[in-house]
Amino acid sequence: QKEVEQDPGPLSVPEGAIVSLNCTYSNSAFQYFMWYRQYSRKGPELLMYTYSSGNKEDGRFTAQVDKSSKYISLFIRDSQPSDSATYLCAMKDAGGTSYGKLTFGQGTILTVHP
Amino acid sequence: EAGVAQSPRYKIIEKRQSVAFWCNPISGHATLYWYQQILGQGPKLLIQFQNNGVVDDSQLPKDRFSAERLKGVDSTLKIQPAKLEDSAVYLCASTYGGSEQYFGPGTRLTVT
Numbered sequence: 004q005k006e007v008e009q010d011p012g013p014l015s016v017p018e019g020a021i022v023s024l025n026c027t028y029s030n031s032a033f034q035y036f037m038w039y040r041q042y043s044r045k046g047p048e049l050l051m052y053t054y055s056s057g058n059k060e061d062g063r064f065t066a067q068v069d070k071s072s073k074y075i076s077l078f079i080r081d082s083q084p085s086d087s088a089t090y091l092c093a094m095k096d097a098g099g100t101s102y103g104k105l106t107f108g109q110g111t112i113l114t115v116h117p
Numbered sequence: 118e119a120g121v122a123q124s125p126r127y128k129i130i131e132k133r134q135s136v137a138f139w140c141n142p143i144s145g146h147a148t149l150y151w152y153q154q155i156l157g158q159g160p161k162l163l164i165q166f167q168n169n170g171v172v173d174d175s176q177l178p179k180d181r182f183s184a185e186r187l188k189g190v191d192s193t194l195k196i197q198p199a200k201l202e203d204s205a206v207y208l209c210a211s212t213y214g215g216s217e218q219y220f221g222p223g224t225r226l227t228v229t
Contacts, residue, residue, distance in 0.1 A: 011157065046121070046208055046220030047160065091159050104150075104173055105218065107159030 006030045009092055009108025018117050022079040026092035026108045029073065033094040033106070036068050038077045041089045041110070050090075051077065082115045089113070119143065121221035123209050129227045135197035138224045142190070142211030148172075149186055150218065151194050152208040160208055166192065199228045 009026045016022055024038075035054055039047035051066040053059045053075075059066045067076040075094075079086055092108040122141040130136050142149050147168050152160035163182065165173040168189035177184070181200070186192040196203055206223040 007159075009159070044222070044225075046210075046222050048220065049217050052217065093159070104162050104165060105160070107161070109157065109159045 004029055006106050007092065007094060007108045010111055011109050013112040013114065015114045015116065016082055018082060018084060018115055020082050020115070022082050022086070022113060022115075024077040024079075024090050024092075024111050024113070026075050027073055028075075028094055030094075030096070030106070031073070032096040034097040035095045036066070036075050037093040037095075037105070038064075038066055039091040039093055039107075041091060043088075047091055082113075084115050084117055087114045121209055121211055121219055123207075123221040123224055125224055126222065127225045127227075129229065130199055132201055132228050133198040135195065136199055136226060137193050137195045138207050138209075138226075140192045140194070140209030140221060142192070142209070143213075143219055146211035146213045146219075147189065148212045149192050150210040150212075151184060151192070152210065152220075154206045154208055154223070156205070163194070163207075196226075199226075201228050204228045 007028045038051040040050050041047040053066050053068050056068050056070045063080045065078040089110040089112050091110045093105040095105050124139050149166045151163045153163050154160040163177045164184045166186040169186045182196055184194045204227050206225050208223045209221045210218040212218045
């Protein structure tokens with residue numbers, strides 16, 4: 004079983020739709036949760052960074068963490084064609100020799116069509 | 118602020134050949150990571166440096182992969198000899214204080 008599972012999609016939605024992206028994880032040591040966006044032939048860039056269970060908003064993006072269920076989500080409101088990219092969830096634990104090491108999901112390919 | 122620089126951007130080699138990738142992290146970032154991203158998968162950590170010391174290389178195939186970070190700044194990742202399954206994008210990332218990791222554009226390696 005992979006430590007982080009993410010539905011690879013692909014996901015295709017019309018402009019203006021609400022998008023929901025999800026990851027589940029099995030390692031209880033994960034304490035920090037991130038969403039990265041990766042455009043084609045580019046490196047990942049950080050979108051959202053959360054620590055505690057609950058919701059965190061940043062503009063059109065909302066990150067949700069449920070540690071009891073080991074489940075995280077990213078919601079994109081009013082999606083735009085420029086949101087078309089691969090979205091990667093990533094997690095890390097709080098310390099030890101693996102401090103800073105990110106464990107990624109496999110990514111969800113999102114296409115927003117006009 | 119300049120981002121993480123990587124070169125080359127693309128490389129095509131035959132199996133059993135050797136190849137090297139270079140990374141220049143963001144100035145002042147003490148921690149440097151090399152990730153391997155196979156097509157359709159998320160990045161997987163190969164090695165983590167803190168300054169010029171190795172923190173984690175548990176997933177580095179040490180029989181063929183090597184990495185160094187001289188003087189705690191630039192880093193090189195080498196593969197010798199390359200196998201077909203090494204075809205991937207090799208991403209370098211750096212961070213200050215263990216917070217956000219900043220990724221470079223990656224080197225796309227094709228092994229034929």
